[in-house]
Amino acid sequence: MNSGIFVTATGTDVGKTFVTALLVKKWRDAGVNAGYYKAALSGAEFRDGKYVAGDAEYVKMIAQLPDREEELVSYVYQEAVSPHLAARKEGNPVELSKVRADYARARAKHEFVFVEGSGGIVCPIRYDKQKIFLEDIIKALELEIVIVSTALLGSINAAVLTVEYARAHGIGVRGVIFNRYGDSEMERDNRQMIAEIARIPILACVAENAPKIDIDVKAFQ
Ligand SMILES: Nc1ncnc2c1ncn2[C@@H]1O[C@H](COP(=O)(O)OP(=O)(O)O)[C@@H](O)[C@H]1O
Numbered sequence: 001m002n003s004g005i006f007v008t009a010t011g012t013d014v015g016k017t018f019v020t021a022l023l024v025k026k027w028r029d030a031g032v033n034a035g036y037y038k039a040a041l042s043g044a045e046f047r048d049g050k051y052v053a054g055d056a057e058y059v060k061m062i063a064q065l066p067d068r069e070e071e072l073v074s075y076v077y078q079e080a081v082s083p084h085l086a087a088r089k090e091g092n093p094v095e096l097s098k099v100r101a102d103y104a105r106a107r108a109k110h111e112f113v114f115v116e117g118s119g120g121i122v123c124p125i126r127y128d129k130q131k132i133f134l135e136d137i138i139k140a141l142e143l144e145i146v147i148v149s150t151a152l153l154g155s156i157n158a159a160v161l162t163v164e165y166a167r168a169h170g171i172g173v174r175g176v177i178f179n180r181y182g183d184s185e186m187e188r189d190n191r192q193m194i195a196e197i198a199r200i201p202i203l204a205c206v207a208e209n210a211p212k213i214d215i216d217v218k219a220f221q
Pocket residue numbers: 009011012013014015016017018019179180206207208209210
């Protein structure tokens with residue numbers, strides 16, 4: 001199962017959702033029926049009497065997705081903590097069989113699906129008698145990853161560790177997308193150093209408040 005890409009990042013709040021929304025929009029504007037899927041979201045916002053999956057709502061709005069929000073995320077937790085801890089407190093732990101089935105449904109509706117991860121590359125998704133890590137979801141969906149990173153101070157360490165962790169766990173890495181990229185001397189150097197040290201293509205650089213992403217729509221073929 002593929003025809004999708006898994007979007008992870010060097011950490012939480014680095015811009016997976018922001019960048020994924022631009023990617024889905026770019027693909028759709030280019031005539032590809034692209035979709036979005038996220039296995040587990042924590043920190044849902046309570047609004048108008050229900051919990052709203054913010055990431056899915058944002059991508060749906062930016063990329064004008066026809067899907068209902070509930071189809072876009074399998075597990076929604078209220079507390080803004082790692083899914084394994086949220087599930088321990090709230091119940092409803094992640095089942096890989098449901099993630100597989102929901103992703104397959106997304107794939108049946110869309111030519112290409114962008115799958116957003118939770119947190120960074122090391123993220124316990126379920127940790128009770130059964131143990132599921134983010135990498136198990138990536139492998140279950142037979143996807144490769146793209147890594148969203150900043151290009152600021154500390155990025156060489158975070159980006160290279162993310163690439164090498166993924167590779168050590170048998171996950172293919174397609175490239176890095178820099179977010180909030182300002183093109184300062186340090187950012188340009190970080191970009192070049194990350195590409196060289198991790199031997200990885202830099203697929204795009206997204207500026208603060210960018211309305212679109214400059215990337216080849218064949219980048220993940
Ligand atoms: N390039 C950007 N320009 C402006 N705001 C951004 C940008 N990237 C991320 N943000 C904002 O930063 C916050 C965290 O980004 P988000 O995409 O939600 O991160 P993640 O999905 O990795 O947790 C959000 O409020 C988002 O709107």
